[in-house]
Amino acid sequence: MKKVLLSVLLVALLLTPMFAQGEKEGAAAAPKQIVLRLADNQPLGYPTIVGDEEFARLVGEYSNGRIKVEVYPQAQLADEKSAIEQVQFGGIDFTRVSISPLASFQPLLNALQMPYLYRDSAHMWSVLNGEIGQYFLDSMTEKGFVGLVYYDSGARSFYNTKKPIYTVADMKGMKIRVQESALMMGLVQALGAVPTPMAYGDVYSALQTGVIDGAENNWPSYDSSSHYEVAKFLSIDEHTRVPEMIIASKITMDKLSAADQALIKKAAKESQAVQVKAWADYEKKSEAKVRAAGSKINSISNQAEFAAAMAPLYESQLNAAQREWVAKIKAVK
Numbered sequence: 594m595k596k597v598l599l600s601v602l603l604v605a606l607l608l609t610p611m612f613a614q615g616e617k618e619g620a621a622a623a624p625k626q627i628v629l630r631l632a633d634n635q636p637l638g639y640p641t642i643v644g645d646e647e648f649a650r651l652v653g654e655y656s657n658g659r660i661k662v663e664v665y666p667q668a669q670l671a672d673e674k675s676a677i678e679q680v681q682f683g684g685i686d687f688t689r690v691s692i693s694p695l696a697s698f699q700p701l702l703n704a705l706q707m708p709y710l711y712r713d714s715a716h717m718w719s720v721l722n723g724e725i726g727q728y729f730l731d732s733m734t735e736k737g738f739v740g741l742v743y744y745d746s747g748a749r750s751f752y753n754t755k756k757p758i759y760t761v762a763d764m765k766g767m768k769i770r771v772q773e774s775a776l777m778m779g780l781v782q783a784l785g786a787v788p789t790p791m792a793y794g795d796v797y798s799a800l801q802t803g804v805i806d807g808a809e810n811n812w813p814s815y816d817s818s819s820h821y822e823v824a825k826f827l828s829i830d831e832h833t834r835v836p837e838m839i840i841a842s843k844i845t846m847d848k849l850s851a852a853d854q855a856l857i858k859k860a861a862k863e864s865q866a867v868q869v870k871a872w873a874d875y876e877k878k879s880e881a882k883v884r885a886a887g888s889k890i891n892s893i894s895n896q897a898e899f900a901a902a903m904a905p906l907y908e909s910q911l912n913a914a915q916r917e918w919v920a921k922i923k924a925v926k
């Protein structure tokens with residue numbers, strides 16, 4: 594009996610390392626988790642963040658939790674321009690940005706954000722979600738990015754600390770903050786005002802201390818940045834619809850399998866519906882909030898006057914190829 598027990602023990606002892614070995618091999622074969630970072634300069638709850646989070650959720654779902662996208666809001670990783678630079682050299686995997694600063698990296702994009710280009714939001718979405726939009730997403734590859742999806746960003750108007758703007762003459766000499774974009778500088782100059790390019794996060798104090806007189810943005814940003822607290826005059830001229838985009842680093846994407854690249858692209862495209870819905874809701878809430886807070890809001894007297902003042906930008910800021918794209922965009926029904 595003793596002998597039998599001893600041999601059982603011996604066999605068990607001999608087998609133990611094999612099992613251990615087997616377990617280890619099993620663990621090594623399990624798919625490794627991939628963690629990717631996404632930078633956004635807007636705060637939690639803002640519609641672009643709602644979109645980013647939906648994108649992250651879908652990537653998690655389609656990869657069965659194998660790929661995790663971490664969303665970093667409020668410029669925690671970098672301000673908008675540096676986030677784009679870091680995505681270009683692979684330091685950050687994704688960023689959601691306005692195409693204004695992105696056009697410094699891919700100038701073709703200016704054709705998508707010219708003043709008074711789109712008849713309305715429906716026209717813009719037909720362009721962006723059609724062949725033209727896809728061409729521009731694909732054009733990001735030659736600059737080291739992968740263009741994934743467009744997000745809504747409404748229309749931009751001017752606001753300032755001094756007075757309501759009714760006519761182009763009212764803009765004369767006003768110091769207006771713009772995004773880091775040659776086109777936006779030109780646009781403000783075309784109105785006789787003085788453009789000051791500046792990172793988004795610095796605008797509040799620049800308005801407060803009088804370094805600038807005003808800025809321009811959409812309803813949700815005017816609200817969430819608290820600019821409405823210091824720049825009480827909002828004059829609705831809706832000079833541009835500037836789409837936003839999630840871009841991926843080409844360096845990151847090239848390291849992934851074709852299947853993983855495809856699921857990331859699919860997740861990004863599908864997140865758009867949630868972002869657009871969040872945009873519409875937030876826009877209404879922001880308008881109600883800033884009105885209740887005492888912002889003085891007016892419409893400019895004549896949009897055609899503003900459009901005429903900005904019309905020369907279609908010559909001075911665009912090359913022949915971009916002008917051809919503008920013609921194609923205008924022809925979209």
Ligand code: GTR
Nearest residue numbers: 634690691772793810811814
């Ligand atoms: C917002 C946009 C930001 C940033 C900002 C700005 O509408 O969502 O990404 O571009 O405008 O004016 O800097």
